[in-house]
Amino acid sequence: MTGAGAREAVEDQVFAALANATRREVLRLLRDGGPQPVQALADHFDMRRPSLSEHLKVLRDAGLVSEQRSGRQRIYRLEAAPLAEVQDWLHPYERFWRERLKGLGELLDRMPDDGAT
Amino acid sequence: MTGAGAREAVEDQVFAALANATRREVLRLLRDGGPQPVQALADHFDMRRPSLSEHLKVLRDAGLVSEQRSGRQRIYRLEAAPLAEVQDWLHPYERFWRERLKGLGELLDRMPDDGAT
DNA sequence: TTGACATGTAGGGAATCTCCTACCTATCGT
């Protein structure tokens, strides 16, 4: 049953992983700086390394990064596929903010009531 | 201080709000069913109404829904603007999954040195 | 082999999340 419930769980994991500034910053560092060992990432944070290790685990579990061992280092790499799924999730909402930005929805949606301007 | 830190906090709130299947379902219901009172939303969930009320508060605080009172009902409406910001956040990552899907990134990224082909 | 280095894991504490059962407030119909 690789059905609907499974997808929800995956989305939970991805959104939850993104709901943290440190983890988003890790993704940005991997995006802008390319694959890096943990040490290099850790330099950017005011946090003990084991804590960062746990953030990396969250990102790994969400499929947002992968690790590749190289000697005693582990090179982390951005894996953007789950972000593509986030974009897919966003798609059906797109027309709502486009409407809003055109300034049409603002008026149309609020018509039904309100007489005291 | 409406600078960088503030934006991070807002993104935290939005992503955290989205990191829950119930809240994403509320957004979907408002998207597909239009503005609705709490009762109508509650019918879709196997959860006590006060709990749903709290989810609505989280969505309100994240700016993802707005409420408009109408008699003793409160009509909730989807507010998609924060989702537009999520899409903006995604943009810089887009090339990564596009590369990957084309099968190019796989090779390029793993090059020891930055081979500028 | 011994030691230093790079990283993960264990366990714990404070804060937060998510659900619950009361309970409070405001509005409608009679």
Add this chain to the structure above:
DNA sequence: ACGATAGGTAGGAGATTCCCTACATGTCAA
């Protein structure tokens, strides 16, 4: 005014998060 309806708020239990300090594991260098 009265009861019923729509919805939020308070307070609490149990799970989870996020940070920490130890400690374990694996690899390189001498």
